[in-house]
Amino acid sequence: KQEVTQIPAALSVPEGENLVLNCSFTDSAIYNLQWFRQDPGKGLTSLLLIQSSQREQTSGRLNASLDKSSGRSTLYIAASQPGDSATYLCGASNTGKLIFGQGTTLQVKP
Amino acid sequence: NAGVMQNPRHLVRRRGQEARLRCSPMKGHSHVYWYRQLPEEGLKFMVYLQKENIIDESGMPKERFSAEFPKEGPSILRIQQVVRGDSAAYFCASSSEDRGYNEQFFGPGTRLTVL
Numbered sequence: 001k002q003e004v005t006q007i008p009a010a011l012s013v014p015e016g017e018n019l020v021l022n023c024s025f026t027d028s029a030i031y032n033l034q035w036f037r038q039d040p041g042k043g044l045t046s047l048l049l050i051q052s053s054q055r056e057q058t059s060g061r062l063n064a065s066l067d068k069s070s071g072r073s074t075l076y077i078a079a080s081q082p083g084d085s086a087t088y089l090c091g092a093s094n095t096g097k098l099i100f101g102q103g104t105t106l107q108v109k110p
Numbered sequence: 111n112a113g114v115m116q117n118p119r120h121l122v123r124r125r126g127q128e129a130r131l132r133c134s135p136m137k138g139h140s141h142v143y144w145y146r147q148l149p150e151e152g153l154k155f156m157v158y159l160q161k162e163n164i165i166d167e168s169g170m171p172k173e174r175f176s177a178e179f180p181k182e183g184p185s186i187l188r189i190q191q192v193v194r195g196d197s198a199a200y201f202c203a204s205s206s207e208d209r210g211y212n213e214q215f216f217g218p219g220t221r222l223t224v225l
């Protein structure tokens with residue numbers, strides 16, 4: 001049974017800092033891994049999708065990596081901004097459904 | 111290209127009533143997923159549907175909950191005889207089979223409150 005864990009649960013950083021969010025999963029037989037952000041009271045916005053055959057994906061200031069052998073993915077945010085404040089969720093997919101971690105709530109202080 | 115649409119955005123029901131939540135996937139998407147986010151808990155998978163077929167319902171409670179995705183029209187998540195514990199945000203996501211992977215795109219959710 002797939003289990004996904006995200007650490008830390010919460011993170012507070014000053015504006016401009018680079019940061020890393022961690023996601024670990026127990027079953028390496030995943031089809032893909034997807035990172036989302038969720039603003040309070042809102043739905044999920046897809047940030048990056050990494051297929052199982054890939055090792056990383058980049059979009060603007062975001063870079064996500066995937067290491068299936070160790071069961072880990074990281075989301076790197078460069079030069080953080082107050083607008084990055086949100087909850088970040090990772091979801092691991094095998095057989096279609098996404099299994100989510102509990103999320104990391106990020107606060108970027110001006 | 112409109113995103114995933116869900117309605118209503120907010121729904122209030124009294125215990126024992128029925129709740130119907132609707133989801134229209136993105137244009138061209140034939141796969142729909144329903145997830146539930148309980149207060150202070152993570153997002154949990156409920157059911158995965160394609161047109162007229164339930165592919166995986168391993169996350170659905172055994173009683174009172176049902177889902178469908180008809181040939182025409184939106185996907186419906188139906189909760190009969192609601193109880194206070196059903197109060198949650200219900201999210202729908204859709205994906206296509208384009209390029210052989212299933213990136214999921216989420217709707218804004220329906221927030222159900224049971225009085």
